[in-house]
Amino acid sequence: MMPGMNPRKMQQMMKRMGMQQVDIPAELVIIRTADQEYLFESPQVSKVNVMGQETYQVVGKPVIRELKEELQIPEDDINTVVEQTGVSKEKAEEALKKSGGDLAQAIMDLKKEKE
Numbered sequence: 494m495m496p497g498m499n500p501r502k503m504q505q506m507m508k509r510m511g512m513q514q515v516d517i518p519a520e521l522v523i524i525r526t527a528d529q530e531y532l533f534e535s536p537q538v539s540k541v542n543v544m545g546q547e548t549y550q551v552v553g554k555p556v557i558r559e560l561k562e563e564l565q566i567p568e569d570d571i572n573t574v575v576e577q578t579g580v581s582k583e584k585a586e587e588a589l590k591k592s593g594g595d596l597a598q599a600i601m602d603l604k605k606e607k608e
Contacts, residue, residue, distance in 0.1 A: 513542045522551050531555040564590055578603040 507514060519538040524531040536553035566589045574585035577600045585599070592598035 511544045515540045515542075517549075522553075524551075524555075525560070528560055530558045530560060532558065564594055566590060566594060570594070570596055574599050574603065578607070 504514075517538040517540055519536055520534075522533040522536050522538060524533075533551055533553040533555050536551050538552075539550045541548045541550060566586055570589055571582055571585045573596060574580070574589060575582055578585065580588075580603055584603070588599040588603050589596070592602060
């Protein structure tokens with residue numbers, strides 16, 4: 494609500510404008526983007542309905558976590574590295590992850606290790 498305004502008057506005003514507000518007893522709210530998560534613990538959550546359109550309002554201090562996407566290495570790439578370098582599948586996969594999936598770089602790195 495707005496500071497300094499009588500809550501009852503605010504509710505009456507909102508009702509006249511076709512607005513309804515309901516507090517939701519949330520314990521945790523998570524907002525996930527492509528590369529981050531925003532975690533709100535013990536937030537104040539309100540659902541506001543304005544002429545059939547529902548909006549959620551979250552108030553609180555978020556904890557921001559970076560999301561790290563696990564690189565998926567195709568089995569064919571692992572097999573190619575194994576054939577070219579003679580290392581185990583595990584070592585080939587590790588080299589591919591280290592090189593960001595770059596096949597040529599992984600092979601060159603493993604061949605340098607053997608020297």
